[in-house]
Amino acid sequence: MSGLIGKKIGMTSFFTEEGKSLGCTLVEAEASIVSQIKTIENDGYYAVQLAYGDCKDKSLSKAELGHLAKANSKGKRKLVEFRTFENQVSLGQALQISDVFKEGEKIIAVGTSKGKGFQGVVKRHGFAGVGGQTHGQHNRLRHPGSIGACSFPGRVFKGTRMGGRMGGDRVKVKNLEILKIYPEKNLILLAGAIPGAKNSFVILEK
């Protein structure tokens, strides 16, 4: 496995040669800096840590700045560890898209889905709701119905699906084809949708 950190730009569509219209997501992946290489001797496990996204020095602590300064890097907003990395990397190296990915490859995108707030069971868990509006039913169209039996077991089972906070989860999407790479603007065009809002961080893995 190897990967990069990027930013979701937005979606557009492109036609394939067969005439199929594909929904595509554009991801910007400006050079990620290798900010730390963890070794088994030193840290107990192997990992490559990448840093992405410029930010002002004042928004980071001195410890964070010092950590990045070891890799001769400016302040970076997002640090991500990759437990395996196919490329040979050195501390402070700037990884470009073409170093890691090729056009036509299938990759994985990890992001944080958009927050939906407190949602009921119909939207959150795909319940069907009560169904008809007839037979005297008038005020529970999107309710969950029964959540368990009576005096045995006398309680509601743990994990019973109910309403609650939805979205804002870490979501992984596999098998996204790289349609095109634009090296001059550090852009990757992926076939399909990826989780998260525009301008949110995305981890791209291979």
Added chain:
Amino acid sequence: MSDLIKFVESENKEKRAGFPAFKAGDTINVHVKIKEGAKERIQMFQGVVIQRKNASTNGESFTVRKISNGVGVERIFPLLSPIIEKIEMIRKGAVRRARLYYLRDKTGKGARIKEDKKGMIAKKAK
């Protein structure tokens, strides 16, 4: 829209420039490629443009309406679709709306559209 998305979509600029500048009210002739097994042939679809949607994006589409054997037929084409071989401008129409949905309720004489000679609509707006 993001500048970066515009940059990526700009690769369709040439294809876009190959089409005439048509708008709602114009009569156009769309040459559509049709695959029949291994053979490919061209079919025409001539009618009035009743709308253009999502202009200047990759998802831009337009709707053409014609009356075929007394039945109204509408076809929606994605502008950048590879099945469109060519678009011919037949007649410019003088209309005051961007979406001509009212044509669906009209037949015969009522469904006629005045010809826009010498860009009358553009002049009037000034």
